[in-house]
Amino acid sequence: MTSSLIHPSAVIHPNAQLADNVTVGPFSVIEKNVSIDESTVVGPHVVINGHTSIGKNNHFYQFSSIGEANQDKKYNGEPTRTEIGDNNIIRESCTIHRGTTQDHQVTKIGSNNLLMAYTHIAHDCMLGDNIIIANSSNIAGHVHIDDWAILGGFSGVHQFCRIGAHAFLGIRSHITQDILPFVLFAEGSPRSINVEGIKRRGFSKEEITLLKKAYRLIFRQGLKIDDAVKAVSQLDNQSACLKLVTEFIEKSARGISR
Numbered sequence: 001m002t003s004s005l006i007h008p009s010a011v012i013h014p015n016a017q018l019a020d021n022v023t024v025g026p027f028s029v030i031e032k033n034v035s036i037d038e039s040t041v042v043g044p045h046v047v048i049n050g051h052t053s054i055g056k057n058n059h060f061y062q063f064s065s066i067g068e069a070n071q072d073k074k075y076n077g078e079p080t081r082t083e084i085g086d087n088n089i090i091r092e093s094c095t096i097h098r099g100t101t102q103d104h105q106v107t108k109i110g111s112n113n114l115l116m117a118y119t120h121i122a123h124d125c126m127l128g129d130n131i132i133i134a135n136s137s138n139i140a141g142h143v144h145i146d147d148w149a150i151l152g153g154f155s156g157v158h159q160f161c162r163i164g165a166h167a168f169l170g171i172r173s174h175i176t177q178d179i180l181p182f183v184l185f186a187e188g189s190p191r192s193i194n195v196e197g198i199k200r201r202g203f204s205k206e207e208i209t210l211l212k213k214a215y216r217l218i219f220r221q222g223l224k225i226d227d228a229v230k231a232v233s234q235l236d237n238q239s240a241c242l243k244l245v246t247e248f249i250e251k252s253a254r255g256i257s258r
Contacts, residue, residue, distance in 0.1 A: 007044075025062075033079075034067065037086075050098045051079050055086040055111065063093045070097040070107075070123035072141060078105070085111035085129070092117040099124045103142055116153070128165070146181065148201065164248050166201070168194040177257040180218070181244050182211050190219050190258060207241050214245055219258050225249060 006012065010024045013032035018024070022036050025044035030036070033051045040058040042048065048060075052067035060066065067082040069075065080099040083106055090096075094115050099106040103124035110129040115121070119133050122141040131145055134153035139145070144162040152171035157163065162178045169179065170186030179185050184194040193211045203211075214232045217223060223231065229246050236242055249256055 019056075031067075050082055052082040052084070052098070054084045055088075057086055058084060058088045058090065060090045061092045061094075061117075064090050065095045066090070067098050068095065070100055070141070072100050072102070072123055074102060075100050075123070080123075081106040082109075083107070084109045087112045089114045091115060091119070094119045094121075096121045097123045100141075110147075122159075134171075148197070150197070158254075161254055162248075162252070165244065166194055166198055168197055175257065177255045178248070178252045179257055181248055182241070183215070185257065190215075203241070207239070210236055210239055211241055211245075214242055218245075218249075218256075225256060225258075 005021065005023045007024060007026040009026045010028045012024065012030045015032040016030045017035040019036060019038040021039055023041045024030065025042060027044055028042050028046040031049035034048050036054045037056040039056055040054055042060050043062045045062045046060045046064050048066045050067035078101050080101065082096060082098045088109060088111065096109065097107060100123050107121065107123055107125050109127045112129050113127060113131045115133050116135040118136040120138045122139060124142045125139055126144045128145065128147040130148045133151045136153055137151050137155040139157045140159035142160045143157050146163060146165035148166045149163045151169045152173060154171060155169050155173040157175040161175050164179055164181030166182045167179045168184045173185060174188065182193050182198060183190050184192045193215050195208060198208060213235055217231045218228045229249050232242055232246055
């Protein structure tokens with residue numbers, strides 16, 4: 001650990017494991033069971049504790065709290081974990097809480113994610129890669145958010161919900177059931193396929209056309225969900241996009257928001 005990158009007012013436990021080029025700003029606190037990999041920047045007034053492992057090239061802005069004891073009343077101080085991948089941006093006053101023994105004992109954040117200011121990630125959440133969560137959003141315990149999802153500011157997600165890959169949630173979204181992959185959800189209901197988002201990510205015209213047809217079958221034809229899944233499967237049984245949608249529905253525990 002290069003001392004010139006560590007501000008003298010920072011408090012770092014001697015058993016914490018920091019790579020040589022980790023930067024730690026003024027008045028930050030890093031506890032003993034924390035490991036931080038190369039090129040990560042910990043800004044001023046950040047607290048990182050618990051059994052927390054952090055990958056490379058992350059940036060934690062001021063007043064963020066990472067790996068803190070969760071707010072589940074059943075939690076009794078067990079050595080549960082927080083795991084964070086690479087290239088994440090964690091903005092001001094974000095809170096990420098460690099897992100519980102009632103789930104997989106870990107809260108996990110993937111790589112290349114942007115958590116904007118005042119975002120809260122509760123215990124046992126699982127976030128994939130390339131996710132954006134806008135300011136002041138609150139993600140309750142046991143929530144799964146898949147790759148490339150975007151959540152608008154002030155969104156709230158009920159515990160045990162799942163947000164599918166490439167989904168887009170508008171501002172102030174209130175989520176109590178699962179959101180299908182590729183869906184644009186706004187003002188309390190699904191609106192369409194997230195066409196602009198998936199265009200930017202290189203999806204073909206053929207794939208987008210199939211997803212639009214699937215959307216109409218699931219949300220606009222009045223079909224029971226099992227019948228909608230069968231109809232979607234018959235559109236093209238080789239399509240990876242459609243398979244992602246149908247498998248998501250089949251695994252849904254809370255039901256699909258439609």
